[in-house]
Amino acid sequence: MTIVHMKDIVKRYGNQLVLDYVDLDMVEGEILGLLGPNGAGKTTLIHALIGLIKIDAGDIQVFGTSHKGNSLDIKRQLGLVTQDISIYEDLTARENLEFFGGIYGLKGQVLKERVAETLSFVGLSEYANKLPAKFSGGMLRRLNIACALVHRPKLLIMDEPTVGIDPQSRNHILETVRELNRQGTTILYTTHYMEEVQSIASRVVIMDQGHVIAEGTIRELVERIQHEEKISLEVAEVSGELISRLKKLNGIKQVIQKGNELQIISQVGAGNLDRVLAIAREAGGVRSINAEKPTLEDVFLTLTGKRLRDGEAE
Amino acid sequence: MTVFSFVFKRFFKGVANIAFISIIPLAAIFLPLGEWHPLPGGFQYYGIIQLFLAARLSGIILEDRSNKTLLRIGAAPISHFQYLFQNTLAYSLIMLMINLLFVLGGVLVHGEVLINPGILLVLYTFFGMLAISFSLAWFSLFDNKEAAFSVLTGLAMLMAMLGGMMWPIQAMPLLLQRTALLLPTYWLAEAILRLAGGATISQLIMPIAMMLLFSIGFIFLGSRKRLF
Ligand SMILES: Nc1ncnc2c1ncn2[C@@H]1O[C@H](COP(=O)(O)OP(=O)(O)OP(=O)(O)O)[C@@H](O)[C@H]1O
Numbered sequence: 001m002t003i004v005h006m007k008d009i010v011k012r013y014g015n016q017l018v019l020d021y022v023d024l025d026m027v028e029g030e031i032l033g034l035l036g037p038n039g040a041g042k043t044t045l046i047h048a049l050i051g052l053i054k055i056d057a058g059d060i061q062v063f064g065t066s067h068k069g070n071s072l073d074i075k076r077q078l079g080l081v082t083q084d085i086s087i088y089e090d091l092t093a094r095e096n097l098e099f100f101g102g103i104y105g106l107k108g109q110v111l112k113e114r115v116a117e118t119l120s121f122v123g124l125s126e127y128a129n130k131l132p133a134k135f136s137g138g139m140l141r142r143l144n145i146a147c148a149l150v151h152r153p154k155l156l157i158m159d160e161p162t163v164g165i166d167p168q169s170r171n172h173i174l175e176t177v178r179e180l181n182r183q184g185t186t187i188l189y190t191t192h193y194m195e196e197v198q199s200i201a202s203r204v205v206i207m208d209q210g211h212v213i214a215e216g217t218i219r220e221l222v223e224r225i226q227h228e229e230k231i232s233l234e235v236a237e238v239s240g241e242l243i244s245r246l247k248k249l250n251g252i253k254q255v256i257q258k259g260n261e262l263q264i265i266s267q268v269g270a271g272n273l274d275r276v277l278a279i280a281r282e283a284g285g286v287r288s289i290n291a292e293k294p295t296l297e298d299v300f301l302t303l304t305g306k307r308l309r310d311g312e313a314e
Numbered sequence: 315m316t317v318f319s320f321v322f323k324r325f326f327k328g329v330a331n332i333a334f335i336s337i338i339p340l341a342a343i344f345l346p347l348g349e350w351h352p353l354p355g356g357f358q359y360y361g362i363i364q365l366f367l368a369a370r371l372s373g374i375i376l377e378d379r380s381n382k383t384l385l386r387i388g389a390a391p392i393s394h395f396q397y398l399f400q401n402t403l404a405y406s407l408i409m410l411m412i413n414l415l416f417v418l419g420g421v422l423v424h425g426e427v428l429i430n431p432g433i434l435l436v437l438y439t440f441f442g443m444l445a446i447s448f449s450l451a452w453f454s455l456f457d458n459k460e461a462a463f464s465v466l467t468g469l470a471m472l473m474a475m476l477g478g479m480m481w482p483i484q485a486m487p488l489l490l491q492r493t494a495l496l497l498p499t500y501w502l503a504e505a506i507l508r509l510a511g512g513a514t515i516s517q518l519i520m521p522i523a524m525m526l527l528f529s530i531g532f533i534f535l536g537s538r539k540r541l542f
């Protein structure tokens with residue numbers, strides 16, 4: 001069942017066209033990865049979905065109704081994990097959850113139980129009565145997520161929930177997202193990180209500069225660029241002759257040298273893996289060889305001609 | 315009423331807030347009679363304290379904006395009106411409670427010198443509402459908490475001086491006396507003087523109506539900007 005239907009969404013800030021006729025649909029039960037570089041318009045699109053900003057044109061239906069007149073009904077079933085950590089520093093973790101649960105109408109014993117459950121779900125039970133000032137980056141992120149879970153939203157929107165934290169906390173959060181999805185929550189997961197989307201999303205929408213540039217399952221997207229494969233080759237010694245012999249092979253597009261390693265971009269199906277191996281053996285021995293399947297990162301690179309993000313850090 | 319109840323939680327967690335409300339009004343109660351004003355000094359100046367207290371109270375909304383929790387509140391099923399209403403109601407109750415304690419303290423300390431304390435409390439209540447709506451309107455203009463706060467402090471002092479809280483309005487040049495009528499502080503000062511001079515309720519209607527008008531105007535200004 002379709003629970004989000006956004007059609008031809010246009011949003012301008014001044015002269016800047018931030019969303020340029022964007023479409024987005026979500027079906028119940030999925031984890032949709034929304035991927036795009038800085039300034040692509042991801043947050044703006046999310047805010048439009050929630051009804052936080054006015055759009056200049058387009059049609060938005062969430063849970064089958066539009067924001068006009070039904071905004072509060074829609075919001076009741078939504079959860080937003082904000083991109084920036086937005087919690088009260090002077091309230092304890094528990095009080096923060098009580099507040100954010102409270103504004104969704106929970107109260108009394110139910111609120112208390114939900115708060116305790118949520119704290120334990122994100123692994124913060126021990127810190128329930130501590131002020132966030134004492135929290136690590138990963139704990140803050142988990143609290144930031146927890147604040148959107150107390151009321152058990154049907155649709156959870158996560159705007160870059162793992163920015164700037166250590167890999168362990170990140171894995172914890174990804175596991176949390178999977179578990180929520182198993183329990184039936186539909187999730188819109190926004191990120192810069194390809195690996196995250198690849199590991200949790202069932203479907204991906206890629207945005208760049210206010211446009212949706214690709215959409216589909218990860219496999220579908222990867223198949224779109226299946227005409228290329230990357231062969232990584234580590235040899236005992238790299239010589240100019242080796243490189244020029246490789247370059248002469250049919251279907252080889254590029255040979256990049258990094259120390260003793262060669263990266264070879266080749267047409268798929270040209271049967272170059274065997275030939276590359278043979279040539280490298282002749283030239284003095286192969287230490288390792290690896291033919292990589294294209295990743296989402298490669299999809300993005302192919303579609304836009306640019307990298308999504310340099311390195312891991314923010 | 316989550317927003318409402320958390321205003322109390324958050325306000326009374328602030329050490330500076332506790333210090334402010336316990337020390338300043340208490341010290342003001344004990345100020346002696348001045349030279350020109352018929353009431354003890356603290357009761358002449360109390361409007362300034364109210365302006366500062368209102369600024370501290372409404373700072374809570376400003377904080378929601380600066381720590382971005384307003385975004386979450388905007389995503390939650392609570393209307394803009396409810397949010398403002400619950401905040402303002404809580405501020406008003408805190409303000410009212412302190413006004414009450416202040417006037418009670420005044421009666422205990424000054425006895426009969428404090429003319430007509432009941433009506434004085436009514437005047438402070440109206441001015442308290444005005445001070446809160448003024449702060450809200452003011453803060454809706456700013457995104458930076460520190461800047462908004464420090465400018466407001468100066469502005470409150472200026473309004474108090476030009477509005478006739480510190481010295482008789484007649485001591486100022488005619489032009490300033492005229493412009494004073496446009497300051498909300500003038501109407502409190504004027505009402506207090508009239509009250510101390512033995513005015514009847516009907517003579518207080520004009521200043522009270524003016525304070526009410528100012529409040530409505532400021533509330534309008536303050537809620538015009540959509541916070542989310
Ligand atoms: N309130 C605003 N006023 C003016 N411009 C804005 C506003 N909000 C966003 N923009 C602009 O819109 C563009 C898209 O911003 P948006 O935050 O939606 O991108 P994003 O994909 O979420 O990026 P990031 O990954 O950095 O969070 C940016 O160029 C940004 O500068």
Ligand SMILES: [Mg+2]
Binds near residue numbers: 042043044083159
């Ligand atoms: Mg963003």
